[in-house]
Amino acid sequence: MVGSYFFYGWWDWRFLFLIAFSSILDYFIGKNLESETAERKRKIWLWLSVLVNLGLLGFFKYFNFFITSFSEAFTFFGYTIPVYRLDIILPVGISFYTFQTMSYTLDIYRRKIKASHDVISFMAFVSFFPQLVAGPIERASHLLPQFNSVRNFNYSWAISGAKIFVWGMFKKIVIADNAAILVEGIFSKYGEQSSLTLIMGSILFSFQIYGDFSGYSDMAVGLSRMLGFDLISNFKFPYLSRNISAFWKHWHISLSTWFRDYLYIPLGGNRLGKKRAMVNIFIVFLVSGFWHGANWTFIVWGMIHGLVYLFYLIAGEKKEDDTLVLSFSTLGNILVTFSLVSLAFIFFRSPSIHDSMGYLSGIFVGKGESSFLLGNSRQMIMTIISCIGILILMAYEIASKRKNLIEVKLSKYDLVFIGLCTLFLGAFKNHLDFVYFQF
Incomplete structure (x- = not known):
């Protein structure tokens, strides 16, 4: 963990507090999600994790985008609203480690994994330096146990x-x-x-x-x-x-499977019929585009992939x-x-x-x-x-x-x-x- 924090702090030490806060928050929320039996309280803990993580990501990555877009929307009607942009530095890798910690609490809520009771191992899992700044987005079920096991050199x-x-x-x-x-x-x-x-x-x-x-x-x-x-x-x-379906099975696999498991399936997946599945797919691609950056170009990029994917789905291509x-x-x-x-x-x-x-x-x-x-x-x-x-x-x-x-x-x-x-x-x-x- 020390090596990973040194690696990240070499870029900008101030953001060490951000990744540490996110890690410690989800570590304690994970323990409460595991021990709590009342479903209502478990949902409160889950939403606390989701809202704080997405709130931090939204502020650092999308604040200026929303402010500018809001102002430009009013110019369409002939009004001018002054824009007060903030000089915000985007923390490297925030989109990746935010999704990594969110998947941890979501999996505990679904009782797919047990909560970690070793804060050092958990913080090392979130900040693991080889994949910290640009993925792949690891799941706790796969990577976290590796920090708790003895590793011998294998030539x-x-x-x-x-x-x-x-x-x-x-x-x-x-x-x-x-x-x-x-x-x-x-x-x-x-x-x-x-x-x-x-x-x-x-x-x-x-x-x-x-x-x-x-x-x-x-x-x-x-x-x-x-x-x-x-x-x-x-x-x-x-x-x-x-085809486009095969492309997304082979491109940025950790992100596409993340959206499948934590957005597409919770929205209903294909369980509610083909029309609902098409709506869900389009939502996933729009969100995926927005995840990549605070610019309308990324949203349009996601929209194009969504439309092409829907055409493929309508055509009824076989796997x-x-x-x-x-x-x-x-x-x-x-x-x-x-x-x-x-x-x-x-x-x-x-x-x-x-x-x-x-x-x-x-x-x-x-x-x-x-x-x-x-x-x-x-x-x-x-x-x-x-x-x-x-x-x-x-x-x-x-x-x-x-x-x-x-x-x-x-x-x-x-x-x-x-x-x-x-x-x-x-x-x-x-x-x-x-x-x-x-x-």
Whole structure:
């Protein structure tokens, strides 16, 4: 716990009090939820946890958004309301550890787990530094017991973790950071670009955010293994998905399952009929979009995924085996799904709805020059495409051979090759912060 708090405090020591308060609060609420027998009092304890946690998250992350949106709503009717924005610093990882502690109290309330009676272990669970700032969002039933058990060094387990860590570093440093340079140039001057350049920018951002986020998750899993801890996998080759349903089973798994268990099912799930299930699904995607950031672009991004998912549900597609068998039909479905995901990511990446619509308009009627596909940028693009090709080939090789595989097992030759790529294509430039640090 001390190491995790030192790690978090290195960024800003003042927010140590926030994560400590949230942890201690839910620790004591959890004990009261377990010992209390009166249902009414148990609900009061649960709502105290939910309201305090969401209240802290809402203040730090959404206060200025709500104030600004409220003011802009009145300008539509011809009134002007002065806006008093606060200079609020968003605590790194607050969305992740808030959901982690909330799942703990919710599971105790449902009597799915027992409350922790070791405050040090519980605080270590909430603040575990490999996954603290960007997930995966762990459940207490999986991670918390590991702090109460004796861990002996396991050589094969540690080597497995080291390989996963290197693989994640390759995705972050080589693919995400290099793609980000071109993505920034294209998105910042989208009005001057050709349709082909804008399409390329959208594709590159899809791989940038995948390399960035899944790269962090892999490094978190790998580092945890080296320390003797087992974290859940957060990604399972999502860009090889054949439909939007499969995509969300393989993308940010810890968040999608969190919303399934603690929002979709409590809303009624599919138990109240297909129409109610469709409403519940749409609510989940809207909330998921809002969870990602205090901007209308994220809400629209969630709405797009919700609408596409509902279309898939209405079409009555059958569930598919996760084992990937390549065919023309499968390839076509993968390309369609990836295209829809990439177009939605334009809203995720753009600073405003206006910019998102301008970017989309440019894709269909763009008249600018392909400046980023010419000259010095061409060599960088070819390098990035080659690395993305390596990523896809390795993902396909694993997905096509083993069902439900959740990790990459690099051979010694793969490890050397990936290590050299990381050294020569990523070590000599300024690296960027992880995208999901802002959430």
